[in-house]
Amino acid sequence: MQQKLAPWRVTGSRITYEDRWLKIRTDQCETQDGRVIGSWHVMEGSPWVNVLALTEDRQVVLVCEYRHGIGQVVLGLPGGAVEKSDESPVAAAQRELLEETGYGGGQFYEIGRSYPNASNQNNTLYSCIALNVQKIHNEQNLDEGEQIEIVLQDYDSFAQMVWSGELATQSLYVATLGFASHFLAQQK
Known part of the structure; x- marks a missing residue:
């Protein structure tokens, strides 16, 4: 008979950074069978959103920015942390899109969640799609260290x-694109 898996029992925990x-x-x-796991490191983080934003003529609003972890400038989706002041992941997606690109309006939907x-x-990624967005203003409200070029x-x-x-x-953009592809196929 197969043993059912169970969460590990935490016997000690401390913030190390x-x-x-x-x-x-x-x-x-x-573990449930008594094996001791000496040190398991967990990065605690806020949930965040990625938004695949489409203009009326199906142009994706992309951001081009330097990513220091890989030392490269890459193309990706707007997004960022879900802040305590955000009512929902969709509200965070609306805020991030406007802050990073100046695009807004349209219809926003949460289309998937992943880890x-x-x-x-320990955080969650909320994937969102925005349909029929338009340029609201040319100003960007960027975080410290962000330099973003907008690409359609x-x-x-x-x-x-x-x-x-x-x-x-980034792999999480691929997840959002997968959710978006499924969402758009169901809209036809």
């Missing part, structure tokens, strides 16, 4: 570049 952007918790755990790295991160690209060509591997992008 914390700053404005990152908190690392180190847990000592025990960025459930092994050692045809949805079908963007999707093809991602699916073919031609455009290397």
